[in-house]
Amino acid sequence: TFFVFGGTPPYTIGTNFPGAVSISGSPVPRSGGAFTITTNGTCFTGLTFAITDAAGRTLLTPPTASNVFGTAEPPPATLTITPASRTCQAGVQNNFDFLATGGTGEFNAILDPAVSQPTVDGGVIHVVIPAASATGTITLRVSSGNQLRTVNITCQ
DSSP states (O other), X not given: OEEOOSSSSOBEEEESOTTTEEEESOSBOXXXXXXXXXXXXXXXXXXXXXEEOXXXXXXXXXXXXXXXXXXXXXXXXXXXXXXXXXXXXXXXOEEEEEEEEEETSOOEEEEESOSSOOEEETTEEEEEEOGGGOSEEEEEEEEXXXXXXXXXXXXX
């Protein structure tokens, strides 16, 4: 948002990259009023404005704006485990596959209680619930980077 002072209102606003931004609040009806620019996703450097008052005078040192790529790495996608829960059958060995997506792409998995050790192959997590352990709730804990998700396996 840019504020306009001086000269004779109203003020019209133009730019050297008209397709790169949308301008709202133009014309600016009064001194001290404002206009706002919104980028459309295009990268640009040195966008300038032609700010002209009602008497036809144009600002000689207009403000500038740039929209460039940042330098920080984007955060990893949210870690998601599919399906979000499973039900196992008591008294028999149960085998389940879960799909992990997001996070940093490196997945670790454990069961609580530790009835077996899940295997991880890419984003596929294979869980074996031995027949003797198939009672109550067993929690699959999957981590990736600093994210952790849990899935409950209910054995009946």
